Amino acid sequence: MSTLTVVDHPLLKRDLTLLRRRETTHGQFRQIVAEAAAILAYEALRDLAVEPIPIETPLEPTTGYRVAEEIVVVPILRAGLGMVDGFVRFVPEARVGHLGMQRDERTKQPVDYYSNIPGGIEAARVFVVDPMLATGGSAVQAIHHLKAHGARRFTFVCLIAAPEGIRALQEAHPDVRIVTAAIDRGLDENAFIRPGLGDAGDRIFGTGG
Ligand SMILES: O=P(O)(O)OC[C@H]1O[C@H](OP(=O)(O)OP(=O)(O)O)[C@H](O)[C@@H]1O
Ligand SMILES: O=c1cc[nH]c(=O)[nH]1
Ligand SMILES: [Mg+2]
Numbered sequence: 001m002s003t004l005t006v007v008d009h010p011l012l013k014r015d016l017t018l019l020r021r022r023e024t025t026h027g028q029f030r031q032i033v034a035e036a037a038a039i040l041a042y043e044a045l046r047d048l049a050v051e052p053i054p055i056e057t058p059l060e061p062t063t064g065y066r067v068a069e070e071i072v073v074v075p076i077l078r079a080g081l082g083m084v085d086g087f088v089r090f091v092p093e094a095r096v097g098h099l100g101m102q103r104d105e106r107t108k109q110p111v112d113y114y115s116n117i118p119g120g121i122e123a124a125r126v127f128v129v130d131p132m133l134a135t136g137g138s139a140v141q142a143i144h145h146l147k148a149h150g151a152r153r154f155t156f157v158c159l160i161a162a163p164e165g166i167r168a169l170q171e172a173h174p175d176v177r178i179v180t181a182a183i184d185r186g187l188d189e190n191a192f193i194r195p196g197l198g199d200a201g202d203r204i205f206g207t208g209g
Helices: 010-020 026-044 079-088 137-148 163-172 200-205
Strands: 004-006 050-056 061-067 071-077 098-103 110-116 125-129 153-161 177-183
Touching: 010 026, 010 153, 010 177, 026 079, 026 125, 026 153, 026 177, 026 200, 071 079, 071 137, 079 125, 079 153, 079 200, 098 137, 110 137, 125 137, 137 153, 137 163, 153 163, 163 177
Parallel strands: 004 177, 071 098, 071 125, 125 153, 153 177
Antiparallel strands: 050 061, 098 110
């Protein structure tokens, strides 16, 4: 079974509180999502492989380290886009793929509308980012799609997960590590996470009225 990490950090608790609050503007929301994503990235990248390299300080030769793995970050559009900058600030060499998916409001099933996956993904560490893991349908389908492109090593990074989404993702893809800032109570009749933060995409981009 995959590992599930709930990142416990005081700044993340503060950020999540601001994201949940109704009165937070979309400008503030976007900035806070990026900051929270950076804190999550710090934890998600904890086991990144590094290799020793010889370097010279101004005083003498010594041994340094460089990242020894290919990294691919894949946001699930739209809302996942809000997490990319926070994530890649630690790994500027990462490639970024894009997967466009939108939940059908009636069926709650994800509908694919875009895919652009970088080559060489077979050997890469793939970090799929999306603020919300609700039913899990979007995450499950995204990872099926990436596996069909040859990807093998995954971490799914989100801000808020519902227990239903965690179960669905773990059942469909037991090999995928999940990193989240919070696990909420559950889904409502519209498959929205409660207490949640509302529609993440609309709140990041200022859409939805
Ligand atoms: O776990 P699920 O039940 O699949 O729900 C989660 C998905 O719903 C939201 O995207 P949405 O479909 O609202 O698209 P958007 O990012 O364009 O707003 C969210 O960003 C996830 O991708
Ligand atoms: O609570 C939810 C569920 C799906 N998508 C969101 O943006 N929020
Ligand atoms: Mg949305």
